[in-house]
Amino acid sequence: MVPNKEAPSWFRLHIGFSFTxxxxxxxxxxxxxxxxxxxxxxxxxxxxxxxxxxxxxxxxxxxxxxxxxxxxxxxxxxxxxxxxxxxxxxxxxxxxxxxxxxxxxxxxxxxxxxxxxxxxxxxxxxxxxxxxxxxxxxxxxxxxxxxxxxxxxxxxxxxxxxxxxxxxxxxxxxxxxxxxxxxxxxxxxxxxxxxxxxxxxxxxxxxxxxxxHKDGESNERNDVRATNEDSKWKMRVILFLVWVSLSILSLVSASGSTFFLIEAITLTSHHKNLFSILVLANLVRCMETTATEVSRCVVAQLKESRDYNIPKMELLRIGIGLGCCMMCCSIAEWTGTHRKYAKGGSTMSVYWLIPQFFLLGLMRGFAKDGFKSLFESRVRPWFKGHGRSLGVLTTGFGSILSIVCVFIYGSGQFKWFQMTYTIVASTSIIAFCQF
CATH class of the missing domain: 1.20.1250.20 (MFS general substrate transporter like domains)
Structure with a gap:
């Protein structure tokens, strides 16, 4: 006997959510x-x-x-x-x-x-x-x-x-x-x-x-016919410059996945206990999701009012992300300097790193989703599906830049991490100025 594939009607009526x-x-x-x-x-x-x-x-x-x-x-x-x-x-x-x-x-x-x-x-x-x-x-x-x-x-x-x-x-x-x-x-x-x-x-x-479920969604493909002339040279240049800025931002994001976590584990009292590390890593994911969804809802509401230029709102999201990037790097540099040179810095709590992980999550949520939405709003319908792929490729390019920097500044004694994030802070400022 095959069970009923729909959820109880009470659940659908009162919760507003149905599943199989x-x-x-x-x-x-x-x-x-x-x-x-x-x-x-x-x-x-x-x-x-x-x-x-x-x-x-x-x-x-x-x-x-x-x-x-x-x-x-x-x-x-x-x-x-x-x-x-x-x-x-x-x-x-x-x-x-x-x-x-x-x-x-x-x-x-x-x-x-x-x-x-x-x-x-x-x-x-x-x-x-x-x-x-x-x-x-x-x-x-x-x-x-x-x-x-x-x-x-x-x-x-x-x-x-x-x-x-x-x-x-x-x-x-x-x-x-x-x-x-x-x-x-x-x-x-x-x-x-x-x-x-x-x-x-x-x-x-x-x-x-x-x-x-047995059926696909072949009937929902995007219309491949040409619509209007959105792909102008001006917007192409803007998208390219934004992509370059996000590539630098992705370099900072790559540092967050490596050096931020290394610094965190050096501050834990018990290196075998990863509780604090998981708290910080999950904080980044949580803030990234929150920034993405909240900003997306705000833009959707503005779009319904028709009183705002949506592409400019998406650029504002990216700008907020880059601003969070600058603050994140500045706080990381200050924390690293304090830990090394200030009195009692070697015994500071790992939770002093919460602000930089908090801003790292906001940076990812605002900037990357903003770029994806901006890209999809300015290209022809059949090319919209590539917005997410282009965004993740930007992240990959930032990781490649991180590897290059490791080899450039890692000759002899490895000093990339020891420079207290001066380089990533400088690159974030350059990215913001370019944007």
Whole structure:
């Protein structure tokens, strides 16, 4: 007997949210994937720098981000072209399988007795994790959105419900990741636990195949006919200059994923306890989501009033993001200088770093989403889908710049981190002036 695929009518009427039983099979896999991100991939630098020198660790983490972003573009294109249930289902299966293999290889690499030496085995295992992270980040989201078609929701409503489910499951993952049991795990024990959890929910996901929505969304493709002449040279120049500014901003963002976290872990009293590190890393994600959604709602309200120039409002969002970038770098430089030279600086609390992580999240939320919206508002309909890909490529370019700076300023004694963020603060000011 096939169970009713719709939620109870009382829930739909009183909560205003309807879902199908197929979603139950997906949420567990999303939660386990987010747990892998929160406890391993998002704080990768805190694992690497204990095993390798600082320079090598930063290069590995930035390469991880660059490769992941490239795979995100590939999977985004693939899910846009292939919209059937079976194809997207097998994309999720492939990504999850690669994730499990990657976790096991990292488990074996963590047990390697030859510490301090980078091996091809490490790059191969991290390459698999890059592929898995990108695949699950993209395919799980679109596959979840597909399930809301069974309750005849409009595209905007489906995206809203998908976002709500994603945020709620991510919030649960954040809470679980903060547990003392997980933060106190040895690295190999953590990897083994993550592998077991994601394997279990992977089996649950596969078992729900017959419940998943069968139809694609081929009837919702963007109209490929030409509309009006929005692509003028002036706007092209503006978009290019904004992209350059965001590339510099992404350099600061890459520093936040590496040096900010390293500075945080050096201030923790117990290096094996990652509770404080996870608090700061999750603060960035929380503020990024908050800035994105709040500013997006404000712009939507302004658009309805028709009294504002929306492209200028999007430029204002980007400008606010760059302003947060300058303040973030300035505070980081002041904190680093105080820690090194001020009396009692070596014993300062790790929570002195909260302002710079707070501003880092605001910077990402305002600037990157503002650029995506500005891009989509100024190009032809068939090119709008590339806005997100162009934005993530900007992030990847910032990580590449970070690697280049590491080698330029890392000759001899490694001084990039020791310069108390003077360089990233200077580049943020340059980016703001250019903008």
């Amino acid at each position: 039983n197929s979603i139950i099979f997906i949420l567990g896999l999303i939660w386990s994937y987010r747990m892998v991100e929160k406890t391993f991939l998002d704080i990768l630098i805190t694992r690497m720098w204990k095993l390798y020198d600082l320079k090598s660790s930063v290069v590995v983490v930035n390469l991880h981000e660059v490769i992941t972003i490239c795979f995100v573009v590939v999977f985004s294109t693939a899910t846009d072209v292939y919209r059937g249930r079976s194809v997207r289902f097998w994309m999720v299966v492939f990504s999850t399988t690669v994730c499990i293999i990657g976790l096991m290889l990292n488990y074996l690499e963590a047990g390697n007795d030859d510490k301090g030496q980078l091996h091809l085995w490490l790059f191969f295992s991290m390459g698999l994790m890059d592929l898995a992270q990108a695949g699950l980040r993209v395919t799980l989201r679109v596959f979840l959105e597909d399930q809301f078609r069974e309750v005849d929701r409009e595209k905007g409503e489906r995206r809203l419900y998908t976002k709500l489910c994603w945020i709620l499951v991510s919030a649960v993952a954040v809470i679980f990741a903060q547990f003392e049991t997980l933060t106190g795990f040895h690295f190999r024990t953590l990897l083994l636990a993550l592998t077991s959890v994601i394997a279990f929910f992977f089996i649950v996901f596969v078992s729900g195949f017959n419940f998943y």
